[in-house]
Amino acid sequence: MTEIPKEEMLLKCPSTCAGCGSLLALRYILKAAGKDTILVIPACCNSVIQGVYPYMLHTVPVYNIAFAAAAACASGMSEALRAKGEKTNVIVYAGDGGTADIGIQALSGALERGEDFLYICYDNEAYGNTGMQRSGATPLGAITTTTPNGKTVNKKDLDRIVEAHNLPYQATACSSYPADIYNKVKKALSIPGPKFIHILAPCPPGWRIPSEKTVEIGKMAVKSGIWVLWEKEYDKFTVSAPSRAAMKRPAPVGDYLKAQGRFRKVDEKTAAVIQANVDKNLKRIALEAAQSEETE
């Protein structure tokens, strides 16, 4: 097992909500990245939790940038650093709105150009920073302030959009599995070119769960198969250990839905659709993993 450094890269304490999944993930991202790193952060929860001028809590440089702009900013930064012969890690830490919605054009452009940086999307499945409005990443049935009766359409499959760019490295993760995050970030940063990690980050106020349940709910997401941990290095697709175990006998997704207030208006019919979506997706992933193993 990898030794995760004890040193914290964030000083006490960012002003995230109590029990924030995205902050938990960021702790391990920065441990893996180390000091030779610049964080690029578009408008999102993480742009407002850094502390108040003239102080901040990050011990690596942080460049805050406009909502739609993270991947383009990282492109310019990375190109400039590489032109100067510097290897400094450039890491975008962006929410799902800044990634799947307003920032997707810049992201797609940067991935297509093959820019050398790591893009991490922490997905709390809504516009958390502005009080939980729906995003393209909000799942079917979830209540947000702009879907008061629950979202009527599916979550955008961001990973398959990103996958279409044929990156050297792509992975999913969840804040409830910090060692997995640490390893994936380490791996990603060892590979030149564009890298993408999509982290499910439960949000207590947005998901209407008690703050102590953040880790538990993330694990339920993985165990039910509604969120699958995997990584893809060039063409090698691997399901990560926690999901490998879960896929043998996935927990019913209904338990995951019932544990969260945001799904309280999901009726049986919608619950069945969600379960069917999960089943279909798990089949697809199992098939992809099997095919990848065959070609090994």
Next chain:
Amino acid sequence: MYEIRIHSRGGQGGVTAARMMASAAVKDGKFATACPFYGAERRGAPIVSFVRIDDAPVRIYSQINKPDMIVILDPTVMDTVNVLDGLKEGGSIFINTHEEVSFPKEFNVYKADLTGIALRENLVVAGSPILNTPVIGALAKLGLFSRESGVKAITETFADPRNTSAARAAYEEVIV
């Protein structure tokens, strides 16, 4: 100031001709500008370009409405465009043609078969005879700029020697 308006079709090289004309005049120690009028037209549409030659820097950017000379690279544009529009009395016309042409008597008319020269010199790109280098030879003969400067302007733009030989042929053909 001497003002020239060039009529051609998109893709015939009228814009490049204008640039080489201005460039040749500058090499003679004059001041000159070349200014294509861009529209949304595509290949084949009638287009105009402007050249101004003067002893002082040219400060005019608007289109040439009263030219001293018009250059017609493609006579077929005359079917749709009044090429003589605004031409000064006593002004000059240079036309690329192998046929007899008639223009009002108050103008000085010069001609050469640039298309024929281009075909003879095998100066054809993508099926189209190149007219913009032979016309430089013809206009040098009319005294717009020196023969040497015309050749320099061509060789700076095109490496292929067929361009200068076509220009020389046009220089010979024009009767002043």
Next chain:
Amino acid sequence: MSRMPKMTISVPHEAAAGLTGTWRTFRPVVDRETCNHCGICAMFCPDAVIDPDTLEIDLVYCKGCGICSNECPKKCIKMVREEH
């Protein structure tokens, strides 16, 4: 001549977002007798207020989210209402 423009440039400094311990409604209280020092509480604390060696909780910053209590396999961390 180097002149720093005046703009939002911040430097690292603890407590830049205030003493977040004041946010707390419930305080984690560890039963040290039962604790087996597995470190899971420290691993999952989003705010990293649990010392990874001593497992002491920094109450100046602990927001009282209760993840440590929820995740403790020994169930030896109790969330106790703060008295003011």
Next chain:
Amino acid sequence: MNELVMSTGNKAVAAAVKMAKPLVVPAYPITPQTEIIESIADYVEAGELKARYIPVESEHSAMTAAIGASITGVRVFTATSSHGLLYMHEMLHWAAGARLPIVMGQVNRTLAPGWNIWAEHSDALSQRDTGWLQVYVSTVQEAYDATLMAFRIAEDNRVLLPVMINMDGFLLSHIMQPFEMTEPGDFIPPLDLPHKIDVNDPKGYGAMSPANVHYQFRFDMEKCMRESRTVIKETEAEFAKRFGRSYAPVEEYFCDDADVIIIAMGTLGKEAEVAADLLRKEGIKAGVMRIRWFRPFPLDMNIKGKDLVVIDRDYSFGFGGVIAGEIQARYPDAKIASVIAGLGGQEVTYEDMAEFVRSRKMETEFWFGIPQEEQ
């Protein structure tokens, strides 16, 4: 003097950029600017310019990538026009607020609908409050010279604000004129960005900026904008000393004894000189002021007691011509006849401009080409 070369305005800007040696050029094509970035892409491919050319997917990303590169302390250039400039709008504010000395070639073109690719100043003038310095040029030589000077002015530690070089679409971007491609030598000092990002001295940029300090940052921008007037004059003086071509924030043409002065920007301001010559032959004592630096706005225009015919190739709907309005605001005693002319490439000749002067009605607004009864 070096040999004169024939060049378009676009290619002259690209040539100046090559001389200034930016390390990163993120760019997106748009008519009539495209030739600038094509030329730069050529220089990079040929190894004549050691830079990273980033073919971004939009203008918003072009300006953002410029910002990301610039904060690492490297020299950055980009170019755009019209809708591209408007698509950058958010990031224009960002670049200036982040105090990054980005230099941008901006080819002035009108805005749709309907589609129109010809000259107008509304694109850049609608960015006047973004904190960018704006210079408007009128010849190919000036486009080249202003681009060289822009880097030095933007990067001066007393300024540290981005600079936009404006040139009229087609009229200047595509015209061919002879110009001297001066080698700048050490005219542009190496960039030393005082706030560049440094992993060994980690800092956070642009996080929460509280209400009790935010205004101070904006005042610092204004202070530097004011100081830039001095820096511009110093830079233009140094340029004249080294290379023999002199420029002023406002170029004057026979203004001293003039009774009436035409005020305009860009190519209109240059062609207006020909109009003044014509008017003087008729016995009308006319002069021309060509505003070059629109931001910072000139505060020392010598216009007292003269009739001003201000030609705006732009319009602020519900208000009036932008230049006329700004002059009136800064010089309350100014007597202005406002002319709106040249929108969307509308043809305006020096003869038209002479007629604006002859038939001027002070303190009115006149739209060239619109029948009098509709005005």
